[in-house]
Amino acid sequence: MEIPEMSTVEELKEKAAEEEAVEEEKEKKQQQPTMASVLEEEAKRIAKKAEERIEPRTDFKRIEPIKQEFMAKYERFEPAARDSTAIKGAKECWRKYFFATVLAFRVPKGGSPIYFPFGSVYHKFRELLEIEYKEIKTPVPAADCDRCLEPAWLGAKELWPGNPTPGSSKWDYMTLDYLTLCCVTGFNWWKREKIGGQFEILATEQSFEVVLPNGKSSGGRADQIVRWNGRPWGRDFKTTGQTPEWYQKSQLDPNDQFFRYTHGESGLLGERIEGQLVEVLFHKKATKNDKGKPKIKSYIVSYTPAQIDRWEAEQVVIERQLDICREEDVWPACETFCGRCQYHSVCKAGTEMGMMSKLEQNWLQRHWDYKHIVNS
Ligand code: SF4
Numbered sequence: 325m326e327i328p329e330m331s332t333v334e335e336l337k338e339k340a341a342e343e344e345a346v347e348e349e350k351e352k353k354q355q356q357p358t359m360a361s362v363l364e365e366e367a368k369r370i371a372k373k374a375e376e377r378i379e380p381r382t383d384f385k386r387i388e389p390i391k392q393e394f395m396a397k398y399e400r401f402e403p404a405a406r407d408s409t410a411i412k413g414a415k416e417c418w419r420k421y422f423f424a425t426v427l428a429f430r431v432p433k434g435g436s437p438i439y440f441p442f443g444s445v446y447h448k449f450r451e452l453l454e455i456e457y458k459e460i461k462t463p464v465p466a467a468d469c470d471r472c473l474e475p476a477w478l479g480a481k482e483l484w485p486g487n488p489t490p491g492s493s494k495w496d497y498m499t500l501d502y503l504t505l506c507c508v509t510g511f512n513w514w515k516r517e518k519i520g521g522q523f524e525i526l527a528t529e530q531s532f533e534v535v536l537p538n539g540k541s542s543g544g545r546a547d548q549i550v551r552w553n554g555r556p557w558g559r560d561f562k563t564t565g566q567t568p569e570w571y572q573k574s575q576l577d578p579n580d581q582f583f584r585y586t587h588g589e590s591g592l593l594g595e596r597i598e599g600q601l602v603e604v605l606f607h608k609k610a611t612k613n614d615k616g617k618p619k620i621k622s623y624i625v626s627y628t629p630a631q632i633d634r635w636e637a638e639q640v641v642i643e644r645q646l647d648i649c650r651e652e653d654v655w656p657a658c659e660t661f662c663g664r665c666q667y668h669s670v671c672k673a674g675t676e677m678g679m680m681s682k683l684e685q686n687w688l689q690r691h692w693d694y695k696h697i698v699n700s
Pocket of ligand 1: 416417418419420657658659661662663665666667668669671
């Protein structure tokens with residue numbers, strides 16, 4: 325501190341106190357969290373919650389590796405039965421299948437995008453509504469549906485990891501309040517359906533594993549199997565922030581998941597399943613001119629037996645290709661997908677060591693098991 329000319333002791337004391345106050349203020353500011361540290365903390369909290377929600381799996385069956393040369397130090401988790409998530413990954417790129425399904429570097433360390441738990445809670449809510457309704461011995465739809473609402477919501481809400489930080493991404497509108505609105509929309513849709521009485525629910529959250537003609541297994545977990553107009557159908561619930569036009573044009577047909585479910589559920593039921601009823605909840609961010617109200621649309625995807633036979637023949641060929649990758653422990657890069665791939669930074673590292681270091685830096689090794697789906 326500079327000593328001003330002609331200063332008295334009192335003036336000096338006053339000046340020293342002022343300087344001290346300024347220093348204290350500075351120190352306080354330094355201790356205050358910055359926006360970046362708040363976001364980092366938030367990401368850690370969500371990732372931790374997601375990790376806690378991964379259930380212990382005791383019935384997971386895997387393929388023992390024939391050869392283990394590429395990234396040999398890692399344990400392998402290739403499932404004995406492949407579901408549509410695994411096969412879609414393989415169709416995008418064999419190496420992506422290796423990273424995500426064989427090595428199971430799948431769960432981002434910074435936490436998954438909020439739309440995964442958002443979809444999980446909505447799914448859980450629909451599942452619990454059915455369970456609650458089934459427990460009422462002689463349901464009278466209009467009154468008893470309302471009784472199911474609260475327990476289903478409370479049960480589903482348990483999976484919520486916490487709201488995203490405002491402004492953290494374009495999905496920041498996916499808060500608990502907005503999720504409540506989506507579940508109320510789903511509830512009203514479900515209640516109307518119960519009062520109408522058109523659907524008989526044969527099974528909910530039903531896992532299946534069926535054998536293909538080459539002895540390999542195809543698996544999945546059906547949201548519902550229902551009887552509608554006297555015939556069995558699969559039913560799948562989806563949530564998306566895209567438009568109905570986009571969904572109808574690009575997501576319904578062809579879609580491996582719907583073929584696989586129709587094929588697997590037919591095997592499970594011992595009766596031909598007609599196809600899938602796909603019930604989609606569309607959500608969006610509110611704007612000046614649009615309140616962002618969620619809405620539901622239902623689509624029908626049906627298949628002839630010949631279509632299912634062709635899909636089955638295709639699976640045999642895909643499985644043969646996977647056999648070759650496994651036997652050689654060579655998982656070719658399919659560069660046409662790189663621009664959209666989450667492992668791009670890994671492959672760009674070039675050397676095997678570099679790639680492994682990128683994998684460990686960014687992902688947790690958690691194997692995918694369709695029987696215990698927790699969208700983390
Ligand atoms: S970045 Fe490209 S080569 Fe690497 S896994 Fe993804 S799609 Fe395959």
